Amino acid sequence: MTSVSVKHRIDYSYDHKVLLSPHRFRLVPLPDTHAIIEEYNFVLWPANSLYWQHDVYGNKLARADFANKTDFMSVEVTLDIKLNSLNPFDVLVDDEAQRFPFLYPSIVKNALLPYLQIVDRSSVLTAFVGCTEKFHGETLSFLVKLNQHVSNHIRYVHRLEPGVQSCGMTLKTRTGSCRDSAWLMVQVLRRLGLASRFVSGYLIQLGTTSGDSVELHAWAEVFIPGAGWIGLDTTSGLFTSEGHIPLAIGPGPEQVAPVEGLTEQCSASMTYQFKIESSKCL
Template structure:
């Protein structure tokens, strides 16, 4: 068991005073994270009226309304977390779902419809998915193979441009950020009949060759009856673990933006920083 503190700060600077629209922040950890969240604080400046809400997918969300014009905005999130090693394979898959392919019971499938929508029908993706459509075997073993295949096939790059690449672009270039390969995984899973969703949050890594670290990260989740949602990290090729702290989860990237809001026309810069303290 390890206790850590995470501080995450985002600063926006505007070249003149502007009026900010209502902003929404999905920067609170999910209740069902594999880690234990012992404390969470959210500080936003300038002065605002803050309302805590939940979106339609159950993500906790802060809405801020601003009355005065400003030339800056800053957000600071602090988390106190207890990390205990978990075995992602220690799950009980329902009998009828232990071997792939399988069909969801109708009542389950109806609840999962938003996570079964296929929004990318490119021929490049169709050809890629064809490699997996004929697989028959143990479900968890199949997910391991699929996750590792995408991890090995797509070279990770740190991409600063906003948004997510199309699956076709990711497959043609064989490169992508964590959010690009996660979205590819979501669409592959749906093509083979498995409900999947997009997750965005923090990744805490301790004791690596480069030291301890925390950063924003994205991964995919797949619904397996009995095991519920299983996280697949396409950057590492591993199942998610206690170091993955989800902040927002939904059918696709556009539903889980961590910060949403508009400003009057201006020139703006954004900087961010992380601080991880291992107790």
């Protein structure tokens, strides 16, 4: 087991004092994360009215209402976490879902309808999905091959522009950020008849050649009867592990934005920083 302390700060600067609409912050780990959250703190400047809420998807969020104009906004999250090793393949898939393709039982499918909605019917996506038929077989093996196929096909780029690319754009350019390839995977899975959702969270990586790191990340999850929601990291081509700390889930990227809100018209800039410390524990 490893103890990890994380500090995440985001600073917004505006070129003059502006009114801020109510802002929502989805920066709280979900309760069913595999990590043990020992301590959590959320601080927001300037002074505001802060309310803790839950949305329909079970995400916990902070809503801030600002009374006065301001030329800055800063948010700081600190986390103390214990990470336990996780084997993502240690699951029991129901008999009827052991091999893909399979069909969800009707009662399960009805509960999953928001995660089966297809919003991209482009011909380029249709062609890409058609190429995955060769991966059919044992379900977990199929997911491994599909995830690696998407990862190998899309070159990761650090894209600063807001929003998510269309699947067609990601496939045509064969490049995308983590959120772009994750959204592509969500739509590929749905075209294959598998319920999938979009996840925003922290990715903690320990002991890499460049040291320990933490960053905001995005990935996809697919629902397999018996196994539940399985995380697929399309950036690495691997299943998610103990270092993936989910903050928000939803049918699409628009439901899981880490920070959501509007300002009066102005020129704005944003900076962020992460700090991480880790230590082994008994």
